[in-house]
Amino acid sequence: MSSAAASDRRHRVAVLALDGVYPFELGIPSRVFGNAEDAAGRPLYEVVVCTVDGRPVRADAGFSVAVEHGPEALETADTVVLPPAGPCDTVSAADGIPQPLAAALGRVRPGTRLVSFCSASFVLAAAGLLDGRPATTHWQVAERFRRAFPRVRLDEDVLFVDDGDILTSAGVAAGVDLCLHLVRRDHGSAVANHVARRCVVPPWRDGGQAQYIERPVPEPTVATTAPTRAWALERLQEPLTLAEMAAHARMSLRTFTRRFRDEAGTTPGRWLTAQRIELARHLLETSDLPIDLVAHRAGFGTANSLRQHMRSVLGVSPAAYRRTFAAARPARGARAAQPARAA
The missing domain is CATH 1.10.10.60 (Homeodomain-like)
Structure with a gap:
């Protein structure tokens, strides 16, 4: 590939949908990365959705998701995103991850950026990818995560953690925060702000997820x-x-x-x-x-x-x-x- 062609190549994002995937989080990468463009209006990212075997998966909302790609899509990805799925927070370091999922993740090239939303951090931790590293997850499952993966430096107070080549986010909308952060990291604040305006979301949110933890509602006064x-x-x-x-x-x-x-x-x-x-x-x-x-x-x-x-x-x-x-x-x-x- 020529240097000119390499410079024009879009950053390829592969979203790995697991059985029981949460549809909102599954759609975040396409919505955020899909709205990132250069000054000439050319897309900066290519987003593809795949499964561990190329077959449809069940969503947790009563419908199935048919995909166009199998695990081979992970081999050419620059960034791999793992949205949460129903069984994610039941995996542990002792049990590891299911063999088909392990085989799929084994296709990811060294140096590829790995991203998890919400409880999908359990998958990265069970695969041993977060040992000794900082990470976050949804506050509701934080204690379970800490017991299952004591070697991970968990911080449940933040919206997301950027540890370079591995990034983890808290629940639901924090996946939007993390994707906007990646656009900003890749292409600067002007592009990220433009994406945020298109998606009608703030470019960044103050504070961490501690502000969303259930607490008694204060008196109006x-x-x-x-x-x-x-x-x-x-x-x-x-x-x-x-x-x-x-x-x-x-x-x-x-x-x-x-x-x-x-x-x-x-x-x-x-x-x-x-x-x-x-x-x-x-x-x-x-x-x-x-x-x-x-x-x-x-x-x-x-x-x-x-x-x-x-x-x-x-x-x-x-x-x-x-x-x-x-x-x-x-x-x-x-x-x-x-x-x-x-x-």
């Missing part, structure tokens, strides 16, 4: 931290303190911290840092501002502070991030590589 989060987003370049945020919410520090974590799924400090990282990423991708000015506008004060936070969260420096995603701007229409993680 109980104050919320939402107005303070909106207020803080307009002042990210200012040195906001926890005391200032609590004062704006008219709560004590203790009450504000507890209520913020209940509503956003994380602490005020971590939330603030995450929002500043998102702003810095946007400025690095869409502007030519000097790193010092990006750091100032994002609220990190100095380039060194921004550098430390980006290395901690993303594994790359601001300069390296900008070099990677400069090629991902819509005007170029090129497929960006994943940033190299810091040593």
